[in-house]
Structures are given as structure tokens and as C-alpha cells.
Amino acid sequence: MNLKGTLPTLILEALARQPNHGYAIAQRIKERSSGVLDFKEGTLYPALHKLENEGLIESFDEVESGRTRRSYRITKTGKAALTRDRAEWMALSQAVTTILGEA
Amino acid sequence: MTDLEMWLKRATRWLSADSRAQVRREIEEHFHAAREAAMGEGASEADAERAALAALGDARAANRQYRRVLLTKSEARMMRTSARDVRVACKNSWLKWLLLAGAVILLAAGTRFWITGDAQSTLLVLYALSGLVLCAVPMFFAILTPERSRIYRGVKLALLLGITAYAFVDLRMSWLVLTCVSYALWMEWKRMAIRRKTPQAQWPKHLYL
Numbered sequence: 001m002n003l004k005g006t007l008p009t010l011i012l013e014a015l016a017r018q019p020n021h022g023y024a025i026a027q028r029i030k031e032r033s034s035g036v037l038d039f040k041e042g043t044l045y046p047a048l049h050k051l052e053n054e055g056l057i058e059s060f061d062e063v064e065s066g067r068t069r070r071s072y073r074i075t076k077t078g079k080a081a082l083t084r085d086r087a088e089w090m091a092l093s094q095a096v097t098t099i100l101g102e103a
Numbered sequence: 104m105t106d107l108e109m110w111l112k113r114a115t116r117w118l119s120a121d122s123r124a125q126v127r128r129e130i131e132e133h134f135h136a137a138r139e140a141a142m143g144e145g146a147s148e149a150d151a152e153r154a155a156l157a158a159l160g161d162a163r164a165a166n167r168q169y170r171r172v173l174l175t176k177s178e179a180r181m182m183r184t185s186a187r188d189v190r191v192a193c194k195n196s197w198l199k200w201l202l203l204a205g206a207v208i209l210l211a212a213g214t215r216f217w218i219t220g221d222a223q224s225t226l227l228v229l230y231a232l233s234g235l236v237l238c239a240v241p242m243f244f245a246i247l248t249p250e251r252s253r254i255y256r257g258v259k260l261a262l263l264l265g266i267t268a269y270a271f272v273d274l275r276m277s278w279l280v281l282t283c284v285s286y287a288l289w290m291e292w293k294r295m296a297i298r299r300k301t302p303q304a305q306w307p308k309h310l311y312l
Binding site for chain 1: 114130132137158160164168173299303
């Protein structure tokens, strides 16, 4: 399914629970959507950079199994943006469901 | 050259050296994590690598997206040049005063022509005012907060657009105005892209201007 436009929100949602690195974020999105939301992983990092540039997430290095990895965590601004995005999505989803349900 | 190297080469085309290193690091990390996960599920090394690479998707599409969020070669070059120019201006205080004096003389000359009714004087006054505002404000006020920076950049853009608009009113000087202003507008456009791609906390001083 095409994720265009929703990937940043899904990344914020994945990071709202705990800080994580890129691969784990991608896997979390795929697993939680039972594989319905599939996307090319090469596009994940540009989305992460965009969120970081906007101050919605921040990156830090952590050592895992002796290897340094770049991880990301959500910021306070990011949490506020996620709350806003979630409310917008719920409203949109409800409206579409209502219309499709009428057909 | 391995398939991953090929992918990275395509995905990092036109990016600055720092951006290229950053992409290389994160994609290699991701690739190794994906490969290890696939091998953990019983895939052979070759199959695991093929699957990890396929999951990354089209390198050209990734490149297009990377260029929207990371600095390109030309933007990184512009950052270096701007930083050098600001350093030179800050080190030589006489240079600032010389620029300011030039703008004041130009303003005085423009006002004199304007009073005597010269048609092209308005253009001269516009140029002088723009020069005065753009040179003098950073000299006397520290524009290092997002709000001040936004106001300064707004005034700068309004002046540039004002001069551009005037070029269409007085067509005799339009070739000169458009030549000067189009370069300034192009520089502003590039600087806007750089600001968008750099977190505000990491902005060097010259990006506030």
C-alpha cells in the first residue's frame, strides 16, 4: 500500500514508544500493519532527516552489540505534532468510512 | 564494486561529501541489520544480501528524496563561501563602514537626483535604501534569534521583489536591474533550501541573515 505522506506520522508513532534505529523503525511499521504498509526502506532515511531538520525528532549514537548505531528519539515538538496528526487522521478516516459506508 | 556500493553511488549522486558519508553510514548499518535478520531466519548469505538490497528500493528515487533533505555539493560550497565572506567582513571593521558609506553616498546622490526630477533617480534611491538596510542592520543589531532573522529576511525579500517590480515600470534600466536582482534572488533561493535542510540549532551565523 502506498504510504505517501503518512510515513513521517508513522515514524513519529514508532518513536513515541521508545527511541530506535532506522531498521527497527522500518520493521515496527511493517509488523504493526501486518505487512499491509510496505515501503522501500531507502526512503525511510530521507524522511528521518526531514523530521530531524524540522526538530520533531533528534538523533544520537548508541552502542549495540559492540557496534555504534545512529538512533532517533521523538522531541516534545514531535509529540505535539503526532497528537495533531493523529487527530487529523482520525477525522479524515471517519469521514471516508462514513462516505464509503453509505455507498 | 558490490551491488551495495553501486546503490550507494547512485543514491548519493550530487550530495556533498558530508551528506554522502552520512548516507553511506546509515544505509550500510541498515543493510547489515537486514542481512543479519534474514540470515537469522535461515537465508543464505547471498539471498540475505539480495533481499536486503531489494528492500532498499530504487536508488534514484532515494537520491531524489535525499537531495530534498541533505545538502548538495553546490549548497555546501555556498555555505563555505558565505562563512568566509562573513569572516572577512567581521575581521575588517573598516570594510563594514566602507560599505555603509557607499550606501549613504548613493542615497544622497539618489535623493539629489530625485529632487531635481531625474526619472532614474527612484531606481537609485531604491538601490541605496536596499544597500543601507541590508548592510547596516546586521552591523548594529545582532540578528541571532529566529524572530529577528525572519523579519530581516522578510525585509530583504520585499526589497528585492520591489526592485524587480520596478524594472518592469522603467524598462530602460530593466536589463541592469534584472541582471543584478536575479543573481541575488537565486542566492536567496539557495539559502532558503539550505535553511530548510539544516536544523535551526546548527545554523551558522550567516544563515540568520
